Amino acid sequence: MGKRRTHRLGPAAVVVLVVAALLGAGMAPAPSTAAAGAREGGRGGPTARGGNGVTSPAPAVDGIPRLTDDRGRTLTLRGWNVEDKTHHGAEALSAITERHFADLRAHGFNFARLLVFWDDLEPKRGQYSESYLRKIRRILDWAHRHRVHVVIDAHQDVFGPAFGHRGIPAWATRTDGLPFTPHPDDWFSEYFEPAVQRAFTHLYEDADLRRAQARAWQLLADRFGRHPAVFGYDLINEPMGELRAGEDLASAARRIEATQLTPMYNRLADAIRTRDRSNWLFVEPTPIVGEGVPTGLGRVRDQRVVYAPHFYNTAMEAGADYDPADGWITAYENAVTAYPREQRIPVVVGEWGPLNSGLPNMRRFHDDALASFTRYSSGWAAYVWCYGGGYCALDRDGRFRTNKERTATPYAPAVAGTVRADTHDAAGGTYRLAYRSTRRSGTTVLSLPPSTTGWRIDVSGRTARAGARSVPPGRAREVGVWAAGGAEVEVSVRPGAAAGPG
Secondary structure, three states: OOOOOOOOOOOHHHHHHHHHHHOOOOOOOOOOOOOOOOOOOOOOOOOOOHHHOOOOOEOOHHHOOEOEOOOOOEEOEEEEEEOOOOOOHHHOOOOOOHHHHHHHHHOOOOEEEEEEOHHHHOOEOOEOOHHHHHHHHHHHHHHHHOOOEEEEEEOOOOOOHHHOOOOOOHHHOOOOOOOOOOOOOOHHHHHHOHHHHHHHHHHHHOHHHHHHHHHHHHHHHHHHOOOOOEEEEEOOOOOOOOOOOOOOHHHHHHHHHHHHHHHHHHHHHHHHHOOOOOOEEEEOOOHHHHHOOOOOOOOOOOOOEEEOOEEOOHHHHOOOOOOHHHOHHHHHHHHHOHHHHHHOOOEOEOEEOOOOOOOOOHHHHHHHHHHHHHHHOOEEEEOOOOEOOOOOOEOOOOOEOOOHHHHOOOEEEEEOEEEEEEEEEOOOOEEEEEEEEOOOOOOEEEEEOOEOOOEEEEEEOOOOEEOOOEEOOEOOEEEEEEOOOOOEEEEEEEEOOOOOOO
């Protein structure tokens, strides 16, 4: 949230209060009074990226496809958001270091969602910052060195610097003189200020702003589309819009998604494809989907589209503990899966994670969330990979903060076949993968996080074999699995290294 704080309050913390008061009430929302939070501020691995010929999604259970690579392997992305919202201008991105990516890989993660800001890319209309572009490239080089896939996220919070935040440049902000009142203790409610809402309308509707946004994306795609770390582009973070008089929030969200976001995504897709025809395009609904409201997004006319909703629980964003009995994860899952099933596109959850991970039920929350993601998504990026308090994954010494270690589990970054089962028993720590191998698809890759006990690997299936039977305690490891085409393969990974050589 710019210079005011390192992290920022999650959108759901405000949305829930607004939704609870307004859904079905037929009235426009007033700013909420939610408590302020802090959410602001290939060597055995998968080789997928657009420049390497990432293919169309593979079939998946329940009608939602999975991501695949150029060899047809089923992919899983697991990682974290990487950001610097504090610095801008000459100091932009200076808080991101190579350590971020080295530590991601050291814990077994293979994915980062990198936040970039249009106001730093184009501080004056038509004048692009070569310094900012060089800094992005340096970060991408670090990611590639540590074998981390990156999605470049065009991030905005409360539109941009015209309202004290980051994102859309001030020169591209048009308010028609409507009022704006800051809410420093409840910043997400600023989205409902008349000036902010009108600025979104102009961004979506004004021809010159449409062209400027498209040119910015063309520049990013031209410069980085062939970088080996780049997996895709998240076209805009948590987009919002302008409510009409007498319109409830859920209806407004669906209208904005259908009539403004869908055309914008198609425009930006067309623009990017003039420079990069291969990398994936990540599209988001409004944050209202977090309240179990299905999106109104229409079809994005591209063969490589990923649905990238965010996963925030309102009560937890305001500081409450997880309540397993309230059914929120089930309601969210039911709402969020309708669109990708209808459009036949994969899902990657772009942001998730509680503000206070040390509360009594947060261990259960992490396990339940991860189990849910496995049922319908090709992966996720938790919020946020940094060193400190609030939403940070790690403390200042680089150790996982309470319950954040639950995100580091065994998984399969690449499966050389059609996945039949992919489950992790959080209580026992056992991971099970079952798949039907395909011809010429190469190696299945297992990612095993650091462990104090090590790992035992068992493989069954015709001609199936693993590159190791066990992994000793210590650092993260990747293990390959091979099988003849058409084999039904089962892999079991459980804590405890086997005796004898691996």
